Amino acid sequence: MSPGEAWTEWEGALLRLGRKYGFDEAHGRQVARLADHLAEQLSPLHRLDEEFRGALCGAALVHDLGQAVASRGHHRHTAYLVQCDDALDGVPEDARLLVALLARSHRKKLPDLPDGWDRQRCQRFLQAAALLRLADGLDGSHDGRACLQACRIDPGSVELVVAGLDPAGQDRVLKRKAGLFARVFERDISFASAPSAASAAGGARGAGA
């Protein structure tokens, strides 16, 4: 299931929002590419539908937007801006809420989820949040070089083969960011370096160029 039309519909509005606040667009796009690629490669493990795939890409794009309000607690400020800024007028309320909650989940404590969400929806949310954190961790240096080459899924573990990344250099960051993944998917996760690719994330779809 691709991010598809939902993402296409929201992408323009989210870019307008991000540019209004001078966000780090390169990092946002890279995290969106990585998140989408992770969702694709790990599709046997999750149940993310088009709605969640689109929201994942959207949240990844603008997850650091809240830095424009304040660096400390910026994940909460991102959620506020996504829900309240008029640049997103026209995007359906439930879509804004989903993107806001996901973006807020890219660091620190997870938010409380709406009372009306059923178990399946909550589970999808956690899966998407876990993928977003992982994608953000893979671009922890903001250098745009990380590229997911391959993914090995076993019953108790997942190994990601990543080019353009020195796992040793980022091991603590990735470990922290991968913690939610391990809990949600109930699998250990490890990273292996691959030779650098000529271009980043050639297989990603729908996350902009």
Place this chain on the structure above:
Amino acid sequence: MSRAVGIVDVGSNTVRLAVYVANASGSYRLAAERRAVLRLGAYGPELGAKAYRRTAAVLTRFRNVARSLGAAEMVAAATAAVRAAVDGEAFARRLREETGVPLRIIDGREEAQLGLLGVVSTLSVADGVLADVGGASTEVTLFRDRRLVASSTLPAGAVNLTTGWLPSDPPTAEHLARLREHVASLLAGVDWLGEPAQPVLVGVGGTFRALARLARRRLGARPRSPLHGSEVPPGLPAVLLGELAAVSSAKRAAKPGIAKHRADVIVAGLAVIGELVARSRAPRVVVSGHGLRDGLFLRWLHGDDHVVDDIAAESLDGFLDRFGIPRQRAERVSGLACELFDALRDVHHLDPEDRGPLRVGAMLREAGAFLDAYKRAKHTFYLVRWAPLFGLGPRERLMAAAAASYDGLEGHRERWIAAQGNPEELTSSARLGFMVALADALADICPEGDVELRASASSGRIAVQVGGCAGSLPDMADMPELDALIKDFRRIFGGTLTLRFRG
């Protein structure tokens, strides 16, 4: 044209990056922060290869983050752990050469100077003692009129004290007592600390921030408000020390407000703070969220260590720039609000110090329109609460947010309660908000020129005469916002309000 710089602080517990963006107008903002807990203070007298490898990886990552945010320059300083290490100079030199980050080891005096610069540039304190409890050392600095008078560096940091004095987890009562005696004897050697009692103890560093978080939870304050400027009851560090020393670090890590990486060293850190409070005899303990990194940045920005005269004004400038608030209008509303405050002092009975939050609130009234003009009040309240604003304590900031966002008593009450404002100050904050809203309406009628405001009160009737308005005077029927304010007046102040305009 804006400029960005990456500021790196290689501390004994944590290595931190702060990326600042400075505008041509002189205002600035913190664009990003990162940290890595390397515990360099625990490596002993020689840092060695493993510490080097980890630090190099972190500095490389920080350099890349700063560059991605447009920082062409970096400023980096290493403190006690690198300073004290036998291989410290070689460590720093190799890092410079191999990562490209211009790391410099600074001595205790410079560290104190920069830390103080960061504090007095962001907090309204003029005299007192500043303490920076780090991983391998504690700097204590005496300041008067915002200038450094004396400083001392003590080999007493949270990490090295834990390693050297608290071998068991949890510590025994005997070990804790010996630690406290040791810290007390170190502080006794600082001859300027102790007499006279200091007006305030300002704390920076991770242990102080943890203390502030714990204090907010203990006192029932809303957890989410900026830590910077929080006040902690002077007796609380000793109380928390007793409680946290009685449990293992694993149990401490499970407590809200204590980060996992701090759980094992917080006991030693609190022991230092407790002895500092006792020795300084300060009746107030204030936690600063800004210190060395801000000092490094400000020195880079200004080219020297001068302290801005009016930190609140400078901070306001940044706010106006960031959210596109028209300055002329903001100053007009602020000026009128202050005149109303003065004219109505026998009616509002507010503390004269509340004029400060009123002025700030009036300047920032339009902030929320940057998000959405139709819900300006709600967004203004949010932004004034959370976007960086120096020179205001937590209470003043909330009052300023309420003053800025007033759009009617119901909305004000909802926001005040949701923010867990002091219920006893609901009316005071509403009075501030009313005056700002009235000033805003008056600015529509009298956008320029000198305005005379006179208030008179008789038998519950308050009359405000507005003189000096050029041009057509309003028909009150055409100004529903004024009409609504007049109706609110009775509920907020008691009595009736009459506005009279003359040219």
